[in-house]
Amino acid sequence: MSRDDTSRTNHNRDRGSSSSKSKPKSKPKKKKKFLTKKRVLWSLFFATALAIFCALGGYLFIMLNGQKLLLENQDKLTVNETTKVYDRNANLIGELSLEKSDPVEYEEIPPLLVNAFVATEDKRFFEHSGVDLWSIGRAAVKDIAARSMVEGGSTITQQLAKNIFLTRDKTFFRKATEVSIAVALENQKSKEEIITMYLNRINFGGTIYGIKAASVRYFGKSDLSQLKVWEIATLAAMPKGPSRYNPLRNPDLSKERRAVVLQLMYEQGYITEQERDEAKAVDYNYKPPEKKQRYQAFIDFAVDEAEEKFGLSEDDLNIGGYKIYTTMDKHAQETVEDAFADSDNFEKSVDEELVQGSMTIVNQENGSIVALLGGRNYEKKGYSRVTGSRRSPGSAFKPIVSYAPALETGKFTMNSTLSNEKQCFANYCPTNLHGYSKSINMSDAIQKSENIPAVWLLNEIGVNTGFKFAKKLGIGLEDEDKNLSLALGGMSKGTNTLEMAQAYSAFANGGELREAYSIKSISDSSGETVYKANTTPERVMSKETAYQMTEMMQKVVESGTGRKARIDRPVAGKTGTTQSGYSGISSNRDVWFVGYTPEWTAAVWMGYDKPSKKHLLKNSSPLAAAFWGKVMEEALKDVPKKSFPQLDNEIAPEPTETPETAQTVTGLSAAYDPSTMTVNLNWEAVPVAGVEYRIYRRETSEAEFGSLLNTVTTSAGDFSALPGLVYEYYVTSYDPALKVESEPSNVVSVSVQDEMPTPEPTIDPNLPTPTPEDGGNNGENGNGGNNGGGNEGGGNDGGTTIPEITPPPPTPMPIPTPEPTIGGEGSGGESGNVSTNPDPETGFVNGDSSTQ
Incomplete structure (x- = not known):
């Protein structure tokens, strides 16, 4: 190619390049805006129209529906027959019939009483028109946060509407209907009429309805003008929880809630600071006239269980027409009630304050409560010591926290040798009543109720081991209870007969624990079963441990401190005594016996509600053991007798060849x-x-x-x-x-x-009352001082x-870890006692751990 051709080619290339650079670029397309002013305006228009439409619809619903429902229901209080309660054999034992008094007029209600309820339940009552939008908004926020209906936000008018409409479900429809009736009420009635209707209709605990009936029941006053400030506040405290804040049943909780009401009344200007403080300090001690009715204690306990476990309110149960089938054995309950009515079974008091008691009987095979009673002269919905009173169990706690958990470790057997020397554990120095020895057999230590071995053993296995074991058996312990005094029943809050009977039932049931319950099933007004008991057991100890504990505690009854509990069938159990806690006074605060037969387990406690230097027991645990024996002998009269399983005394040799199956059961x-x-x-x-x-x-x-x-x-x-x-x-x-x-x-x-x-x-009021038998002579009572104690004497026992x-193949069962086979027995004697040094200021022993 010539130079001219090359130059031409390069020139043409340059022109092409220049041409391509000078070509104009295309403009990018603009994106359309999604939110235009026009679209926003139309959206706001339709949203506003929809809101107006919904508001009008809601307003029409509220106005029309509320007026209609008010007319249909304003004269109603109940829509179902009364709730009925049955025993374990489906015999009727009681009905939750309503207790009402004549309604009061507004003029009969003291202004302070009205103000107390307004201050507590609806402080804007005289300002709103039936619905407090601020309260509803606050409740809605809480409901959304909790993802459930937890906050009511109801005004007094709405609460009245709910009582008239008689629907208990927390649903939006129920709430909307409640609002509609409330608005209708406000349109037709004055504020004075509404507050009067409210006070005449609401529940005040149990089957008590209306302010006048409540005043009569809890204070004996039919004239409301006679009510004092603290009494008014006590009544105003109840709508939030009629059962929980019932002053007869829960005086301490009632007093706490009363203080809240008084503070609200003070803040809103209804009472002075002095009136508030004086009313806060008053202790409730009114005792209503006795109205004795068979089985009332068990009925009350079952109703409480229905409330706590199944979400039914007292109001639901009172007017819901339910049928509650309980686990109560009629004969056993009557036997317990008759024994509590016989004053000869209790130590004579020094004054009008009675020596009290509590007893719970449980069927260990299924956990059902057979009978119970929480005090002498028990009143309907009254104070029950079955659950309401917590006391130190003394030596009755040793099997739960020391001996059984020690056996569970596999390091001890019932024939193990334990230390019985006088000694201190850090700063804790328990003592024995009957002296000391270098060592003692575990079975003998339980039989004699010696203290040093129990404390030594808890120290060996570790306090936390015993603590966890007791918790597993259902005992309500606190972290502060983790100390060696726990071996002798030293607890910050104590326990009760329900917990102790439930715990010992695991010994009786081969190491399996079933939670104690009183209700088999509940049917609603339509006959549909809404609840049935679940008796799934939990293994809390090995079968070997339970058997060894039974072996040792049988000897406690045969020839040890529990001899007064002997009856005509096998019995295993343990006594417990807690000393006074006062320096130089050897009397006792609490006496216990917890025991079991092959059929039932029962716990008995006796003592004063408020122990003092004047109010102490002269007798020790044989008093409770004798009571236990007297009741159980009669209660079990028609129950077929069984026997405790026995352990072989020798360790079984290991089989040379393990068979695939055990012997098959026949003849089922x-x-x-x-x-x-x-x-x-x-x-x-x-x-x-x-x-x-x-x-x-x-x-x-x-x-x-x-x-x-x-x-x-x-x-x-x-x-x-x-x-x-x-x-x-x-x-x-x-x-x-x-x-x-x-x-x-x-x-x-x-x-x-x-x-x-x-x-x-109907309930037969003329049931025969068995003639009480002689409970036997009291046991001996010992002496003590700062480090001594009283003696647990063993006086004479006066479908088709x-x-x-063809069965289906069985589900493979897990093979449990081998446990040691134990043998041997021990001999018995009298019990010991311990008391730590009293506090020089109060005179009480730390942890209340003085025990037998």
Whole structure:
């Protein structure tokens, strides 16, 4: 190529490049705006129109619906028949009939009484028109935050509307209806009429309705003008929780809530500072006239359980037409009530303040409460010491916190040698009453109720080990209770007969604990079952530990400190005595006996409600043991006798070859008894010592069998079977030596009859009262001082069965960890006692740990 051609080519390339650079660029497309002014205006228009439409619709609903409902319901108080309560055999034992007085007029209500309720329940009552929008807004925020209906935000008018409409569900529809009736009320009634209707209709605890009925019940005053400031505040405190703040049942909680009401009254200018302080300080001590009714204590306990566990309010239960089927045994409850009514069973008081008591009986096989009573002269919805009073259990706590957890560690047996020398543990120096020795057998230590071995043992296993074990058995302990005085019952708050009976039931039930309960099932007004008891057990200790504790505590009753509790069947148990806590005074504050037979477990406590130097017991724990024996002998009269399982005294040799299965149970049969609402199961015994039987059940709508209960006898009762259902059962045997469970037995099917026994139409007030028997002589009472104590003396005992079907393959069962086989027995004697040095200022012993 010539130079001219090359130059031309380069020139053309440059022109092309220049041409391409001079080509104009295209402009980018503009994005359309989504939020234009026009669209925003139209959106606001439609939103406003929709809001106006909804507001008009809501207003029409509120006005029209409220007027209609008010006209339909304004004269109603209840829409169902009364709630009825039945015993374990479906016999009627009581009804929650309403207690009302004549309504009062506005002029009869003192202005301060009106102001107290306004200050507490609705401080803007005289300003709003039935609905307080500010309160509703605040409640809505709390509901949204909690993701549930937790805050009511109701005015007094709305509360009245709710009582008229009689719907208890916390739903939006119920709330909207409540608002509509409230607005209608405000349109038709004056504020004075509304507050008067409110005070005449609301619940004041239990079956008490209306301000006048409440004034009569809690203060004995039918003239409201006679009420004092503290009494007015006490009544105004109740609507927030009629049962919780009932002054008869919970005087301390009532006083706390009263203080809140008084503060609100003061802040809003209704009372002076002096009036507030004086009213806060008053202690409630009014005792209403006695109205004795059979089974009232058990009925009250069951109603409380329905409230606490199932979310039913007192108002729901009073007017809801429910049927509550309890676990109460009629004969046992009557026996307990008769024993409490006999003053000869209690130590004579020095004045009008009675020596009080509490007793709880539990069926350890299923956890059902058989009978209970929380005091002498118990009043309806009155103070119950079954749960309301917490006292130091003394030596009755040793099995729970020292001996059983020590056995559980595997390092001790009931034949282990424990230290019994006089000694101190850090700054804690317990003492024995009957002297000391270098060592003592564990069984003998329990039998004699010696203190040093129990404290030494807790120190060996660690306080935290005993603390956790007691908590696992259901004892309500506090972190401050983690100290060695716990071995002797030294607790910051104490315990009660319900907790102690439940805890000991685990010893009686082979190491399995079932939470104590009083309600088998509840049916609503339509007959639908809304609750049934769940008796799932929890293993809290090994079977070997439970058996060893039973062996040792049987000797306590046979020849130890619990001899007064002996009856005509096997008994195991432990006494407990707590000393006065006053320097130089050897009398006692509390006496206990907690024990069990192969059938039932029971706890008894006796003492003054408010111990003082003047109000102390001269007797010790044999008094409680004698009471226990007298009651249980009669209560168990018609209950078939069983025996405690026995342990072999020698360690079983390890098998050279472990078989795949244990011996299969044969001869299983079942029948439903409609009179007791129980499926009774029986089978042939397996010829193996110490065998445990495991019962499995399946309701036909369920896919698999589930564990029902374990027992060492050849019979059992299913108390939780419900009418109208079909159940299948099979039984296996568990060999503790081989650690193997057998194949299932034959399966039996039982159809539970749908028809219930016809309940008694009324309560028979003329039930025969058994003649109380002589409780026996009191035990000896010892002497003591700063480091001494009283003696636990042991005075003289003055469905249709369907043919067998092939069982399904059993669900593989876990093989438990081998436990040591224990043998040997101990001998017994009298008990010991301890008291730490009293506080020089108060005279009380630290931790209240003086025990027997």
